[in-house]
Amino acid sequence: MNMEGAAEWSALSADEVERRVTRLLAAHAASLSRLARAYVKDQADRDDLLQDIVVAIWRALPRFRGECSERTFLFRIAHNRAIAYITRRRHHTIEVSEEMEIQDARPNPEEALSSEQQGRQLFDAVQRLPLNHRQTVTLMLEGLSYSEIADVLGITETNVGARLTRARQLLRKLL
Amino acid sequence: MHEPDAELEGWQRQWQSQDAVPPDLVTAVNRGTRRMRQGIVWEVAVTVVMGGGALAWAAMFPRSDVFVLSTAVWVFIGIAWIASTLLRRGAWHPLATTTAAFIEISILRCERNLQALWIQAVLYVVISTFNLVWIYEYQARTSVIDFLVEPIVIGFLAVVTPALAGIWWWYRRRLRREHANLVSLREQTSG
DSSP states (O other), X not given: OOHHHHHHHHSOOHHHHHHHHHXXXXXHHHHHHHHHHHHOOSHHHHHHHHHHHXXXXXXXXXGOXXXXXXXXXXXXXXXXXHHHHHHHXXXXXXXXXXXXXXXXXXXXXXXXXXXXXXXXXXXXXXHTXXXXXXXXXXXXXXXXXXXXXXXXXXXXXXHHHHHHHHHHHHHHHHO | OOOOOHHHHHHXXXXXXXXXXXXXXXHHHHHHHXXXXXXXXXXXXXXXXXXXXXXXXXXHSOOHHHHHHXXXXXXXXXXXXHHHHHHHTTOOOOTTSOHHHHHHHHXXXXXXXXXXXXXXXXXXXXXXXXXXXXXXXXXXXXXXXXXXXXXXXXXXXIIIHHHHHHHHHHHHHHHHHHHHHHHHHHHHHTO
């Protein structure tokens, strides 16, 4: 850990917090938005969740002492707020259980999907994954390493590897 | 040497190409943090007004009935604060904890909130009973029966109390549903 970085974070005025949050959002807003989309289908609900995440980051920032990377800090908060959000809703995303037979949803191979369509298809597939796989996959797709994913979720790297292996099998069936 | 994973890299490209962000996000954050500060001020203001008001009233009108009421106000405030502190122990919610720890603490907080509902219900009955007895002993000039059929008493017992009970029951159902969802999430994420 960079001790100078830790000292820098530990004494933040309100204006500094606002500047830090603005800087963090400029760098990571798209990632947070994609993560919200992985948990919630409806656009209005996604916007609510995203604002919830950002407010939580704002509240947590003054207590951040650099004990993990900035990205780990953000993704922990984002996943935690997403969990809090979906547990308070009566209905949340219908998930594919691992035992269900998954119909081959792949399109006719002769039809080339646009990049935009492929992206939407990937999001739809991720939204249908069981929660433990969905959490791991979204972090993998954001480019986090096994150790970073383990750090965010509070599980071992071995567990991360096992979840990702199974998640990829499910994604291949859904895509 | 690490072999390139073409499938994963392809998925990552598709995933990260989706980057729509609400344009007013920072504005919404400013609004949200202002609301948070207002909420904290409101909680303190209610305690100060009720407790401070009771003290001021006792100082201005040094009578036995006023003394009894202001003492009771502070006793009830004390009981509420003690219960709140005890229920919060071990349930501090660091926002940036790991997801696994977050789910555990959320379950604990849900259970504590359910306990708090029962404490609030008991306190409501005790405080309401005290208030009715105090009003009858120090303010009413009628028999018990005539006192109980006064419009304001009937309104309180037959309208206000059932309405609050209905809200209590609705909130308790919502908390139980949230608890069940969290326990289910814990089972899903433990694999």
